[in-house]
Each structure stands twice: as structure tokens, then as C-alpha cells.
Amino acid sequence: MKPISPLSININDDDFLSWTGADTYTRARLFEFALEHANDPVIITTTQLDLPGPHIVYVNRAFTLQCGYSTEEAIGQTPRILQGPLTDRAEIVRMRSELLQGNPFVGETINYRKDGSPYFMEWSVNGLYDDKGVLHFYVAVQRDVSASKAYEQRIQEQARELAHVNQNLAIANQDLAESNQNLATANQELAKVNARLVELALTDSLTGLANHRAYQSRLKEELDRAKRYQTPLSLLSIDVDRFKSYNDVHGHPEGDVALQQIAELLKAHTRSSDCVARPGGEEFAVILPNTDHEGALCHAENLRAQVEAYNWPNRPLTISIGTSTTSPADNFTCPLIQLADEALYRSKSTGRNRVS
Incomplete structure (x- = not known):
């Protein structure tokens, strides 16, 4: 379709207000000019909704620019040429239903x-009817909202990240806002970065568990608390059985997935007061505050059974666990890590997949 030239029409202001001064041809040219220079794509089709229809009878210049089809390529085609794998079929069905009922669709x-x-x-999409109510065409107007959708997705991603900001960050931000309102924005960003660094320093990047540093710090804290309140404290030392051969056969990426799943199982079956850690490699540890040795054995057996029962995709995986407990009875002199490691060794040397 050739570009439409600007029109030279001699109509006074009163005529424009009433539209009585423009003949049918001139008004048609005005409408066509407006359509051709509209920013949004416009498609006019026949009214046959069933295949092979409807057929495109008109597209404006914005359509060709947005969709890549020339006018000649589009005319006679069905709008279905614009659909693909991600097109919402439910929306298409809803559009058909609305149009068949004589309703406009958005x-x-x-x-x-x-x-x-x-x-x-x-x-x-709106139907174009004549004065007698007979439907002749459908007129569809499109608008590309990809940029706004991408912005919404970025906002959602940022919202998810902000949801993980810990309580210390909120307190720090509040203090900074109260102390210096002028520097609130800059300080807030700095606090976020610092909080993230602290989290990275104390968290195992693969499993999200406490890393070796955080594990040692937490164990000392719990031992001090146990002494203060005279309550027992237990430790589980855990090792994944034959994990090296699992890595050798199935590859390190599959091994990482297995470690992540074991971490999830351990977290899912421990108390909120317990601390699940990954000191390194295929080794895990669980600190059990206010838990005597019998309770530690029961807890360890439950964790062992959960890992064994899990439906592993490549081959069954099991864990061996060693336990240790310190309490007022030994004046909190029991070397928890050493005894738990020794018990773990006994579990491994006596057949694996057991608790000692």
C-alpha cells in the first residue's frame, strides 16, 4: 500500500466540529491516513472465525514494522500466522467466544x-457493523508490551531478592535512616552489600547450609549456652557413603545435585533450633541443642532412614552417622567433634548406612 499524502481540505472550524463539511471520500481518506500513521498495529479481517478464515484484508504501516510482514504478504493470510508455541490458547478461545456473542474483546x-x-x-478486537446491524469485518488493534513485561519481571526478581534480606539488615537500615536521613539511600545500598558478604562468608554456596566457619562458630555458641543452662548438647557427624565412586560414575554435576538433595532432606527433618552444616566435601554435621545421647541416636536414625528411602535417580545413596553428646554429667568436657568422628568411623568400618 502506498503511503497516503497529507490532505488539503478547505473546511472551516464549524464544519470540523460537526463533520458535515467533509464528504464521504474525504472522511475515508482522513480515517485511512490516521490508521496508516497510528503507532499501534491495526488488522482488519473477515468475519469467518473457523478455518481457513478469518482472512486479513487490511494492515497498517505499524503492523508491517512490528511484525515483519509486508502488506502484500499479510493480505489474504489468517491472523494465525502470528501465533506460536507460547501463544495463550485460553485467550484465543475466550476471544472467539466473545466475538461469537457479539461482544468486543480485550x-x-x-x-x-x-x-x-x-x-x-x-x-x-471489535466487530464492524453497518447501520442495519450486519457484521462485515473485525478490527483488531495490537500493542507491543514486551518492555513493560520485562520491567515487571525485573521488579519481581528484585522483590524475591529483597525477601531474603535478613533481620539484621532491616535493623541496620532503620538505624541508618534515623541517624542521617540525607544519607539514607546510599547507606541502605551499602548495608545490603555488607549483609550479602556476611551471608556468603557463612553459607555453603552449593547447599545453602552453614559452612565450616559458621558451623564452628555455632558449635561454640551452643556449647556456651549448654553450660549456662546446664542442658545436654549432641552432635551428628555425617558422611555420604561411597560418594567418590558416585562422582566418578555419574559426574560431578550429578554429585552436586545429590549433595543438594541430601542437604534438603537433612533440613526437612531437623528442628528449627538445630543447625545443619556442610563442613566440606560429602561431610555434613547437625548440632542438636538440648538433646541427650538417646535422643541424638533416634534423630540420627531418622535422618539415615530418610536418605535411604529417598528415590534416587541414578543409584541408591546412603549415609553413615556418628554421634556424640556432652552434658553436666561429664562437666561438658567431652570433645564433641572428635568423638562424633570416631563414631562415624565405626559406622563406616562396620558396613556403612548405620548410626554409631
């Missing part, structure tokens, strides 16, 4: 350009 879905690239769009 919706949102993903369409595809001629080169196959997808884009989010909002679109409306």
Missing part, C-alpha cells in the same frame, strides 16, 4: 514476528 498473549521472535502484546 486480551493479552504472546505473538510471533515473521522471523520467529516472540513479543508480548495487548490487543482488542
Whole structure:
């Protein structure tokens, strides 16, 4: 379709207000000019909704720029050429239902350009009726909202990240805001970075558990608390059985997945007051505050059984566990880590997949 030239029409202001001064041809040219220079793609189709229809009878210049089809390529085609794998079928069905009922339609879905690239769009479809109420065409107006969708996704990602900011960050931000309102924005960003560094320093990057440093610090804290309140404290030392051969056969990526799953099982079956850690490699540890040795054995056996019962995708995996306990009875002199490691060695040397 050739570009439409600007029109020279001699109509006074009163005529424009009433539209009585423009003949049918001039008004048609005005409307066509407006459509061709609209920013949003416009498609006019026939009214046959069943295949092979509807057929495109008109597209404006914005359509060709957005979708990549020339006017000649689009005319006679069905709008289904714009649909693809991610097109929302439910929206298409809803549109058909609304149009069959004589209602206008407004919706949102993903369409595809001629080169196959997808884009989010909002679109409306209205029937074009004559004075007698006979439907002749459907007029669809599209709007590319990919940029706003991408912005919404970024906002959602940022919201998820902010949800993980810990209580210390909130307190720090509050103190900074009260102490110096002028520097609140800059200090808030700095506090976020510092909190993230602290988290990285104390967290195992693979499993999200406490790392070796955090584990040692937490064990000292719990031992001090046990002495203060005269309550027992137990420790589980855990090792994944034959994990080296698992890595050798299935590869390190699969090994990492297995370690992550074991970490999830350990977290899911421990108390909120317990501390699950990964000191290193295939070794895990669980600190059990206010737990005597009998309770530690029961807890360890439950964890062992959970890992054994899990439906592992490659081959069964099991864990061996060693336990140790210190209490007022030994005046808190028991070397927890050493005794737990010795018990773990007994579990490994007597057949694995057991608790000692």
C-alpha cells in the first residue's frame, strides 16, 4: 500500500466540529491516513472465525514494522500466522467466544514476528457493523508490551531478592535512616552489600547450609549456652557413603545435585533450633541443642532412614552417622567433634548406612 499524502481540505472550524463539511471520500481518506500513521498495529479481517478464515484484508504501516510482514504478504493470510508455541490458547478461545456473542474483546498473549521472535502484546478486537446491524469485518488493534513485561519481571526478581534480606539488615537500615536521613539511600545500598558478604562468608554456596566457619562458630555458641543452662548438647557427624565412586560414575554435576538433595532432606527433618552444616566435601554435621545421647541416636536414625528411602535417580545413596553428646554429667568436657568422628568411623568400618 502506498503511503497516503497529507490532505488539503478547505473546511472551516464549524464544519470540523460537526463533520458535515467533509464528504464521504474525504472522511475515508482522513480515517485511512490516521490508521496508516497510528503507532499501534491495526488488522482488519473477515468475519469467518473457523478455518481457513478469518482472512486479513487490511494492515497498517505499524503492523508491517512490528511484525515483519509486508502488506502484500499479510493480505489474504489468517491472523494465525502470528501465533506460536507460547501463544495463550485460553485467550484465543475466550476471544472467539466473545466475538461469537457479539461482544468486543480485550486480551493479552504472546505473538510471533515473521522471523520467529516472540513479543508480548495487548490487543482488542471489535466487530464492524453497518447501520442495519450486519457484521462485515473485525478490527483488531495490537500493542507491543514486551518492555513493560520485562520491567515487571525485573521488579519481581528484585522483590524475591529483597525477601531474603535478613533481620539484621532491616535493623541496620532503620538505624541508618534515623541517624542521617540525607544519607539514607546510599547507606541502605551499602548495608545490603555488607549483609550479602556476611551471608556468603557463612553459607555453603552449593547447599545453602552453614559452612565450616559458621558451623564452628555455632558449635561454640551452643556449647556456651549448654553450660549456662546446664542442658545436654549432641552432635551428628555425617558422611555420604561411597560418594567418590558416585562422582566418578555419574559426574560431578550429578554429585552436586545429590549433595543438594541430601542437604534438603537433612533440613526437612531437623528442628528449627538445630543447625545443619556442610563442613566440606560429602561431610555434613547437625548440632542438636538440648538433646541427650538417646535422643541424638533416634534423630540420627531418622535422618539415615530418610536418605535411604529417598528415590534416587541414578543409584541408591546412603549415609553413615556418628554421634556424640556432652552434658553436666561429664562437666561438658567431652570433645564433641572428635568423638562424633570416631563414631562415624565405626559406622563406616562396620558396613556403612548405620548410626554409631
